[in-house]
Amino acid sequence: MSRWANKINAFERADKRYRHLEGWEPQHSAAIKFLKTNPTKHQLLAYMKKVVNQAANDKYWMNKDVYEEFQDAVSILQDSVKELGISRAFERAFGSVEWALENNDPKLLKGAARKFYTQYKKEMAKPNMNYVKVDFKVAMDAKKWKIRLTKDINGKRVKRTESELKKLIANKKKACKARHGKNHHYCNK
Numbered sequence: 001m002s003r004w005a006n007k008i009n010a011f012e013r014a015d016k017r018y019r020h021l022e023g024w025e026p027q028h029s030a031a032i033k034f035l036k037t038n039p040t041k042h043q044l045l046a047y048m049k050k051v052v053n054q055a056a057n058d059k060y061w062m063n064k065d066v067y068e069e070f071q072d073a074v075s076i077l078q079d080s081v082k083e084l085g086i087s088r089a090f091e092r093a094f095g096s097v098e099w100a101l102e103n104n105d106p107k108l109l110k111g112a113a114r115k116f117y118t119q120y121k122k123e124m125a126k127p128n129m130n131y132v133k134v135d136f137k138v139a140m141d142a143k144k145w146k147i148r149l150t151k152d153i154n155g156k157r158v159k160r161t162e163s164e165l166k167k168l169i170a171n172k173k174k175a176c177k178a179r180h181g182k183n184h185h186y187c188n189k
Contacts (some may be wrong), residue, residue, distance in 0.1 A: 007079055008035050011072070016108035021035050031072035041084040044122060048073055049120050056113035067101070074098055082183065134162045138169070145172045 010055040013031050034047055051073040054066045074094070081091055100109040134149065141148060142165050149165070150157045160168075176187035 007076060008032055011035075024118060031076060032067050035076070041086065044080060044084060045086075045090075045120060045123055048094060049117070052094070052113055052116050055097065055101055056109055070098070070101060087126075090119045091178050092125045128166075134159075134165060138162055138165050138177070141165075145169055147172065 037043070039047065051070050055070050077086070077091065077094060080086065093112075096112040097109065097116050100112040139149060145168075147165065147168050148160075150159050152158075172187070180187060
């Protein structure tokens with residue numbers, strides 16, 4: 001399960017709460033769809049930029065759906081600041097856009113959006129620090145059993161988690177034990 005599972009569950013619970021009302025449509029579907037992709041820091045920043053673009057665009061000014069998506073983005077950012085290492089300055093710039101949107105001031109919103117874009121560029125210039133932390137012993141065991149530390153998902157290389165590596169190592173050990181007996185400790189097949 002992804003690191004965003006708790007946020008997805010919270011959004012889905014909020015949707016279920018009002019499902020019985022007549023004519024009601026799901027509220028958080030765009031945010032849920034985005035979070036299910038298990039976004040990295042840079043993907044999250046790009047999503048925040050897209051939301052600010054929609055909010056600052058005159059065509060969507062004070063559109064209910066755009067405002068709700070913006071509020072979802074606010075809660076996503078608040079939950080991920082510490083984990084993804086997003087700077088306090090970026091969070092403040094995003095907060096100023098939120099404040100301008102809540103005060104219903106288009107002139108203030110344009111200025112806040114400009115400051116946000118500047119901060120967005122600075123934040124995107126920083127390296128993406130979304131490393132999967134794997135214990136050294138687990139990594140060495142994986143190397144010993146000839147298990148790759150990465151896997152291919154939709155054409156992209158993704159690092160395997162520690163628990164996934166442990167399961168693969170256990171399966172290899174089990175197969176080796178079945179093939180060679182309990183005294184055999186290593187098999188490269």
